[in-house]
Amino acid sequence: AQRVTQPEKLLSVFKGAPVELKCNYSYSGSPELFWYVQYSRQRLQLLLRHISRESIKGFTADLNKGETSFHLKKPFAQEEDSAMYYCALSSKNSGGSNYKLTFGKGTLLTVNP
Amino acid sequence: DAGVIQSPRHEVTEMGQEVTLRCKPISGHDYLFWYRQTMMRGLELLIYFNNNVPIDDSGMPEDRFSAKMPNASFSTLKIQPSEPRDSAVYFCASSRTGLAGVGYEQYFGPGTRLTVT
Numbered sequence: 001a002q003r004v005t006q007p008e009k010l011l012s013v014f015k016g017a018p019v020e021l022k023c024n025y026s027y028s029g030s031p032e033l034f035w036y037v038q039y040s041r042q043r044l045q046l047l048l049r050h051i052s053r054e055s056i057k058g059f060t061a062d063l064n065k066g067e068t069s070f071h072l073k074k075p076f077a078q079e080e081d082s083a084m085y086y087c088a089l090s091s092k093n094s095g096g097s098n099y100k101l102t103f104g105k106g107t108l109l110t111v112n113p
Numbered sequence: 114d115a116g117v118i119q120s121p122r123h124e125v126t127e128m129g130q131e132v133t134l135r136c137k138p139i140s141g142h143d144y145l146f147w148y149r150q151t152m153m154r155g156l157e158l159l160i161y162f163n164n165n166v167p168i169d170d171s172g173m174p175e176d177r178f179s180a181k182m183p184n185a186s187f188s189t190l191k192i193q194p195s196e197p198r199d200s201a202v203y204f205c206a207s208s209r210t211g212l213a214g215v216g217y218e219q220y221f222g223p224g225t226r227l228t229v230t
Contacts, residue, residue, distance in 0.1 A: 034218070043116070043221045043222065043223055043224075044156075044204065044206075044221040045220075045221065046218040046219070049218070086155075086156060100146070100158055100161055100169060101146075101158065101219060102158070103148075103155060103156040103157075103158075104155065105154070105155030105156075106155055106156070
């Protein structure tokens with residue numbers, strides 16, 4: 001069965017400091033990993049996905065299959081980055097045609113001024 | 114597009130009462146998901162539908178929970194009878210099938226905060 005682990009429930013950094021939100025996964029198939037973010041009083045929304053290899057709002061995440069990790073990084077944190085971040089794994093059924101997301105428990109990031 | 118719409122936004126009910134949560138997915142999306150969010154367990158998938166058909170309900174906690182999708186634009190999650198431990202935020206999300214059956218991103222509704230006293 002698939003599992004996503006985010007070891008830190010809370011993470012606090014100062015503005016301008018680097019930030020790394022950790023995510024580890026276990027999955028027997030070929031994983032697709034995502035980071036979702038929920039800002040205060042807003043909906044949960046997609047931040048980035050590994051398959052796109054993109055940088056969104058200065059955040060990047062690299063899939064490391066050897067370490068089964070997908071850590072989210074930003075070199076210089078901003079106050080507006082304060083939010084709840086969820087790592088998610090997409091898995092398919094045996095037929096390969098359906099999928100669902102398994103979420104980690106989330107990390108609450110606070111960026112202090 | 115207003116995005117995924119959920120109602121009510123807040124629900125307070127007494128133990129033993131029936132609760133019905135409603136969701137309208139984004140037009141054109143063929144997947145619909147129901148999640149429950151609690152401090153202890155985080156975000157859990159309860160059930161999901163594809164083309165109005167339930168595909169995986171293994172996350173539904175017990176028989177008190179049921180979900181339906183009578184058409185492509187409407188789904189309900191019902192709890193009968195409700196219990197205090199059902200108190201949580203319930204999210205609905207929708208998505209559309211991507212290339213080779215791989216899903217695109219899921220779009221979430223604002224959630225329904227349920228309190229059972």
